[in-house]
Amino acid sequence: MQVVYDEGFNNLVKACILSEVKGYNPVKEPNLNSKEFVSVKDYTMNQLFIEWDWVNGTPHDVSALENAITLALRHRCISQELVFNVISQALKWGVDYVLTRQSLEAKRFCNKVFSVREELRDAKLNMKFMQNGDTLFGRYFFSHNISDLLLQFYQKRFPDKRVVIVNHADSYSVVHANPCPVLTPSQGDLHPAGISASAVTLNSFF
Structure with a gap:
């Protein structure tokens, strides 16, 4: 049986779990002459983690692995191969094998x-x-893809304010704002505060 997956880390994770648990062969394109294939789109991540739990691990293990993968996928230099390898190792030898850095891939x-x-x-x-x-305008140097998490965090802290988070590493371009959509200064439109975008290099605020 083949399991077809598209580009994207979540699809890769699903394909890996189906490969390890059910023995499916991960492919990007199905053999059109065969009806023996399924798609990762037919499964949710929660379904697959529950199914894996029946084979190996505990609910706590599943949650720990899922949380670790969620963070790792936000790293600026994460590879599909590394994610696939550590999931495979976790399925074979347990989550602790990965989270206690027992292999080179697990350490990375x-x-x-x-x-x-x-x-x-x-x-x-x-x-x-x-x-x-x-x-509220906030500035930070982002190495990883965490701006949406910060936005959620600060929006809960300041529920009566609009929050704009700016990437200091990218010429003060706005990377996230809530609740209004954000246009970069080059688009010459309005930011959430109603200030002319051409005026908002944010130098006046920092």
């Missing part, structure tokens, strides 16, 4: 998880905001 994987977690923690503790009306 855990280092990436740690890097993302520490950047997220540091940003939550140290991001500074300047206020303009009902909008």
